[in-house]
Amino acid sequence: MGSESIPSSIVQLSTVDKVLEIGRANSLWPMTFGLACCAIEMMAAGASRFDLSRFGAEVFRPSPRQCDVMIVAGTISKKMLPAVKTLYDQMPEPKWVIAMGNCAISGGPFKFDGQYGIVEGADTFLPVDIYIPGCPPRPEALIEGILELEEKITGNRRWPRVESGLSQP
Amino acid sequence: MNKENVIQELKALAAEGMPDEPEVASAAPEAVPEGEEEAKPKKKAAPPEPRKNGLLEVDYAVKGVHVDAQVNSDQVVRAAQIADEAGMSLEAITGVDWIKDKEMEVIYDYSYTGGECFRLVVRARIPRDEPTISTISEVFPGANWHERETFDFFGINFEGHPQLEYLLLPEDCDFHPLLKDFKGC
Amino acid sequence: MSSQALSQHKERFELNLGPQHPATHGVLRVKLLMDGEYIVEAEPVLGYIHRMHELMGENRTWAQYLPNMGRLDYLSALSYNLGYVELVEKMAGIEVPERAEYIRVITTEMNRISSHLLWFGAFVLDLGGFTPLLYAFDDREQILDLLESVTGSRLTYCYYLFGGCYNDVEDDFLTGCLALIKRLRSRMPMYHKLVTGNVILKQRLEDVGPISAEMCRKYGATGPVLRGSGVNYDVRKNEPYSIYPELDFDVPVYSEGDSMARYMVRMDEIDQSMRIIEQAIAKIPEGPVMAEKVPKMIKPEPGDYYHAVEAARGTFGIRAVSEGKNKAYRMKLRSPTFSNLSLYQETSKGMLLADALALMGSLDLVIPEIDR
Numbered sequence: 001m002g003s004e005s006i007p008s009s010i011v012q013l014s015t016v017d018k019v020l021e022i023g024r025a026n027s028l029w030p031m032t033f034g035l036a037c038c039a040i041e042m043m044a045a046g047a048s049r050f051d052l053s054r055f056g057a058e059v060f061r062p063s064p065r066q067c068d069v070m071i072v073a074g075t076i077s078k079k080m081l082p083a084v085k086t087l088y089d090q091m092p093e094p095k096w097v098i099a100m101g102n103c104a105i106s107g108g109p110f111k112f113d114g115q116y117g118i119v120e121g122a123d124t125f126l127p128v129d130i131y132i133p134g135c136p137p138r139p140e141a142l143i144e145g146i147l148e149l150e151e152k153i154t155g156n157r158r159w160p161r162v163e164s165g166l167s168q169p
Numbered sequence: 170m171n172k173e174n175v176i177q178e179l180k181a182l183a184a185e186g187m188p189d190e191p192e193v194a195s196a197a198p199e200a201v202p203e204g205e206e207e208a209k210p211k212k213k214a215a216p217p218e219p220r221k222n223g224l225l226e227v228d229y230a231v232k233g234v235h236v237d238a239q240v241n242s243d244q245v246v247r248a249a250q251i252a253d254e255a256g257m258s259l260e261a262i263t264g265v266d267w268i269k270d271k272e273m274e275v276i277y278d279y280s281y282t283g284g285e286c287f288r289l290v291v292r293a294r295i296p297r298d299e300p301t302i303s304t305i306s307e308v309f310p311g312a313n314w315h316e317r318e319t320f321d322f323f324g325i326n327f328e329g330h331p332q333l334e335y336l337l338l339p340e341d342c343d344f345h346p347l348l349k350d351f352k353g354c
Numbered sequence: 355m356s357s358q359a360l361s362q363h364k365e366r367f368e369l370n371l372g373p374q375h376p377a378t379h380g381v382l383r384v385k386l387l388m389d390g391e392y393i394v395e396a397e398p399v400l401g402y403i404h405r406m407h408e409l410m411g412e413n414r415t416w417a418q419y420l421p422n423m424g425r426l427d428y429l430s431a432l433s434y435n436l437g438y439v440e441l442v443e444k445m446a447g448i449e450v451p452e453r454a455e456y457i458r459v460i461t462t463e464m465n466r467i468s469s470h471l472l473w474f475g476a477f478v479l480d481l482g483g484f485t486p487l488l489y490a491f492d493d494r495e496q497i498l499d500l501l502e503s504v505t506g507s508r509l510t511y512c513y514y515l516f517g518g519c520y521n522d523v524e525d526d527f528l529t530g531c532l533a534l535i536k537r538l539r540s541r542m543p544m545y546h547k548l549v550t551g552n553v554i555l556k557q558r559l560e561d562v563g564p565i566s567a568e569m570c571r572k573y574g575a576t577g578p579v580l581r582g583s584g585v586n587y588d589v590r591k592n593e594p595y596s597i598y599p600e601l602d603f604d605v606p607v608y609s610e611g612d613s614m615a616r617y618m619v620r621m622d623e624i625d626q627s628m629r630i631i632e633q634a635i636a637k638i639p640e641g642p643v644m645a646e647k648v649p650k651m652i653k654p655e656p657g658d659y660y661h662a663v664e665a666a667r668g669t670f671g672i673r674a675v676s677e678g679k680n681k682a683y684r685m686k687l688r689s690p691t692f693s694n695l696s697l698y699q700e701t702s703k704g705m706l707l708a709d710a711l712a713l714m715g716s717l718d719l720v721i722p723e724i725d726r
Contacts, residue, residue, distance in 0.1 A: 032376050036403055036722050037428040037510055039380070040472070047491035062376040079339045080381060080402040083373055109421060110405045112413055116346060117338070117404050136509050231444060233660030258571040261688040265658075265675055278660065278673070278688070282571065282580065282587040290660070311573035314696045322408070337401040337725055346409055347684075 018154075024068065024094065025150040027056040031067040033087070035074025038101035038136045042073050045139035055146050055158070064090040069149065071142075072126070075103035075110060076119045088126055096153075098130045098145050099123065105131050172287055175255045179238045179291075182247055234278075234288040242293045242302045245277065249305040249312075252279040252289060262305075262315035264323040268349040271297045273323060277305070300325040322347035365390045373402045379476060380721025386707070393710055396702045398695060404725040411674075411685025416442055416652045417516070419685070424510035426687065427723040430469040430666035431511045432462045437670050439514040440595060441661035445654035445676065446516070453641040454518035455597045460531065460634045461501060461513065463627040467538070468497040469666040470620050470627075477617070477715040478549060481558055486549050493541060500530050516652065517645030528635050535628045542625065550621065559614040563701055563713030566611055574693035577668025578623070579717060582616035584609035589664035601633050613716035620718070651680045658684075667691050667718050689723045 034042050046052050046060060053059075061067050064087045076084055088097070099122045102108035107120035122128055129152060132145040151157045229235055240248050252259075260278040267274060272294045281287040295302050304327040306312045316327045317336040324345040327333055335342055344351060372383040381402035387395040407422050414422075423438045424431035436458055443450060475490035498508045504523050505513040513520050549555060565575070567583045580587055588605040590598045606622035608615035654676045662671040668690025675684040694717050702710045 033374060035381055037425060040428060040509055044491060044495070047495075048488045049492065049495045062374070075403060075405055077402055077404055079404070080373060083402075087374060109425070110410070112410060114346075114352070114409060114413065115406065116344070117406055138508065231659070232657070233441075233444070233662070256571070259574045260662075260669070260671060260693075261574075261673070261686065263673065263684075263686040265684045276658075276673070276686075278671070280662075280669075282576070282585055282592075284586070284592070286593045288593075288660070309572055309574075310700070311575075311693055311696055314692065335401070337404045339401065346406060347412075 021154045025153040028069045028096075028146065028149065029059050029061055029067045030057055031064055031070045031087070031091070032060045032062050033070055033072060033084075035072070035076065035080070036103065038073035038103070041136045041139055042071060042100065042142060045142045050139040050143065052143065052146065055143065055150070057146055064088075065092065067091055068094070069096045069098060071098045071100050072104040072122045072128075073100040073136075075108060076122060077117050078119060079117075081119055081125065084122075085125060096129045096149055097122065097126050098132060098149060099128045100132045100134075100142060100145065101137060102133060102135045105133060108135060171255065172285070175251060175257075175287075175289070176236055178251045179236070179240075179248065179289075182238075182240055182244055182251070229288075234290045236287075236289050237292070238289070239292045239294075242275075242295045245275070245291065245293050246303055246305055246308065248291045249277070249308040252291075253308050255281070256283055257281045257287070257289065259305075259309040259311050259315070262312055262319055264319045264325055264347075266297070266323060266347060266349050267294075268297070273297050273300050273325060275302055275319065275325065295325070301328060302326075303328045304330040306330060321345070324348065366394065376480075379715075379719050382719065382721050382724075388707070391706055393702050393705050393707060396699055396710060398698060400721075400725055402725065403722045405722070407687060407726045408685055411682050411687075413681070415680045416654075416682065419682075420515070421510070421512045424507075424512050425722065426689065426726065427665060427667065427670075427691075427720045428510050429472055429720060430465050431509070432458075432465040432513065433663055433665040434670060435511060435514045436462055436596070437661055437663040437665070437672055439516055440663065441659060441672050441674060442516050442652060442654070444661060445659050445674065446649070446652050448517045448645055448648055450518055450645055451642050452597070452639050453522075454643045454645075456634050456638040457519050457523055457643060458514060459596055459598070459601070460523075460528075460631055460638075461504065461511075463630045463634075464497050464501060464531065465511070466666045467624050467627050468494045468501075470624050471497075473620060473666075473718050474545070474549075477718075478555070480711060480715045481555065483549070483555075486545070489541075489545070493538060496534055496537070500527060500534060503527060503530075515644070515648075517648040519643045522643045528638070531631055531635060535631060538624075538628060542621075546621070550617070556614070558708075558712055559617060559716070560612060562613045562709045563705070563716065564611045565697065565701055569697060569700075573697040575668070575697060576693065577665070577690050577718075578616050578619040579668065579694050581605065581607050582619045583611040589662055589669050593662065595661075595663060597634075600637070601630050603630050603633075613712055616716045616718075653678055653680050662688075665690060667720065667723075668694060687726055689726060691717070691719050692724045695719060695724060 044050060070088060099105050104122045107118055110118050111120055130145045130149050132141050134141055147158055257279040260280050263276050265274045275293050277291040279289040293302060302325060304316055314336060316330055319325055320333055321335055321338050322345055366389050369386040369388050371386055373381040383399040385397045385399060386393055410422055411419055423434040426434050471490040471494045475487035478486045502508050504521060504527055505511050565583050567585050570580045570583050584607060586605055586607045591605055603626045606619050608618050656676055656678045658673060658675040660671060660673045662669050670690055671688035673686040674682050677683045702713060
């Protein structure tokens with residue numbers, strides 16, 4: 001399920017695909033791509049209190065060849081843009097992108113008339129799958145983003161979504 | 170560190186840069202900026218004295234520096250040497266674009282880290298059309314990066330700088346963002 | 355050793371460190387000219403996170419600029435808030451009530467402890483040890499919980515306003531701080547026994563990256579880098595601001611100048627910050643936390659003003675040029691790590707690459723603060 005466009009192969013496996021998707025969703029390996037303040041909240045999410053390793057995403061790899069998901073955490077400047085694109089291109093398929101923080105979504109608090117140095121959002125040049133708003137978003141928000149990505153990949157959500165109190169007893 | 174010595178030397182230096190009569194003394198073509206530049210040392214050379222003697226504490230509490238000296242643009246190296254001999258360290262170099270006066274100002278901040286609290290700021294004004302000033306990176310190697318950053322933002326040319334390239338902006342950039350007539354790009 | 359190695363040119367090559375690298379804390383690129391394993395020349399290249407805070411200072415009113423201060427050095431954001439707010443109060447002549455001053459000092463020192471704890475975890479992670487990071491983050495989360503109950507944010511705080519603080523603190527917060535200090539005091543001996551006394555750490559840090567006091571003076575390095583080279587300079591003692599003159603604390607100074615000295619300075623600063631917080635909590639008076647008559651539009655007198663505070667990484671200075679309007683004409687931010695990093699090029703000549711990374715970690719860099 002979801003909308004990833006993996007080039008179709010000659011041999012199509014349907015049930016094994018589902019198993020593969022569950023495998024991929026439960027072991028997303030993020031890339032250490034913290035640019036600015038949101039990187040600290042990403043580190044805090046990987047540390048022992050919020051513990052991303054419960055969801056399989058503990059192993060932060062610095063090398064793009066070994067990752068599945070690129071969490072763009074922080075402001076992308078125009079000088080950094082070619083490096084981000086190169087890193088994205090180096091990741092093997094299937095790959096996903098999470099834009100974490102207001103700066104990666106739309107330029108954030110640094111967007112003003114006369115701003116010449118930043119890229120207004122990661123989705124101007126990358127196909128972003130999940131957006132996590134916040135400045136910086138709490139580690140729980142990053143975990144919610146990982147769960148949303150898992151839902152996008154497999155179609156099922158690992159934990160039921162907690163509604164915002166209106167329908168709770 | 171001899172605070173009195175530093176102040177006396179800087180006063181002498183600032184006085185050296187002032188011509189005797191309020192007329193164009195050097196080869197600058199425009200009369201208006203030159204007049205501004207001469208008027209300022211006359212106004213500024215007086216304030217450091219009373220600030221030091223009587224109103225020093227209050228002014229430090231308001232302005233954040235103890236001594237404020239303004240010199241000519243060819244005297245900044247000598248001012249840096251005076252600060253260096255007194256054992257001070259360089260805190261920052263920056264610029265201000267006074268577009269209405271058609272001048273730019275280069276501001277040097279020095280502070281003393283050896284015990285006594287003493288902060289010094291040295292200013293120099295240069296014409297906006299040809300912003301050139303000599304570098305002090307021979308005296309203080311830390312000025313290397315500060316001057317590169319000031320070049321980034323204002324386009325001020327530091328003569329004698331070993332590597333005057335863009336530091337914070339991309340290498341292929343051709344604008345200076347903190348000029349007041351910069352409109353974005 | 356190095357002169358022989360450097361004369362054989364066939365082993366020279368260029369290596370690019372960063373901008374995406376696990377050991378550069380942020381996006382820093384270092385162009386290395388290597389000769390085998392030794393560095394011939396290391397040139398830091400900046401600008402990969404240049405967001406132009408100084409131009410925003412000219413486009414925003416004095417009050418609208420407050421959130422930017424937290425995003426400069428996000429790890430010790432409250433010290434930056436403090437510097438900016440004290441500058442504007444100086445310019446506009448606003449008096450701050452005493453309770454607000456005490457609250458500011460307590461929260462700033464808690465932020466300093468959390469910044470040093472994160473530095474400690476990340477530094478040892480660079481050297482190869484993963485576990486102290488988890489312990490340090492655990493302690494840090496407790497500090498962040500307390501600060502969140504008062505300020506509302508975990509990382510990029512914006513808690514001080516011109517004339518005082520945004521919220522008052524409850525007594526729960528003060529008792530929580532004291533309980534936290536008691537817990538931290540029992541954890542610090544564990545850190546010292548397991549990490550500082552570790553023979554591997556000692557071999558990696560002792561005599562690595564010596565920086566002399568004269569070099570610090572020439573490059574303008576401040577903070578733990580300066581205090582690790584034997585110079586006793588702390589803005590809180592030498593040029594006191596806020597209520598620091600009424601509090602009793604020591605400034606740790608080590609004279610060896612190597613990475614181990616800088617490490618020890620920061621660990622001792624955690625102890626001293628705990629002392630400051632205890633004294634401030636004992637002395638905090640009752641009263642308002644906001645000054646009474648703060649003008650809605652602040653229009654300071656024309657002129658330029660300077661203020662310096664001691665952030666976790668060194669002297670943070672702001673120079674604001676005002677023309678009497680409600681926006682600054684020029685806002686210059688003097689960041690401590692900018693000057694600290696400028697001596698990296700000269701210090702790292704002839705070092706082994708692993709030692710150069712230990713030196714970079716001991717300088718405690720936060721790249722968005724350098725690039726502003």
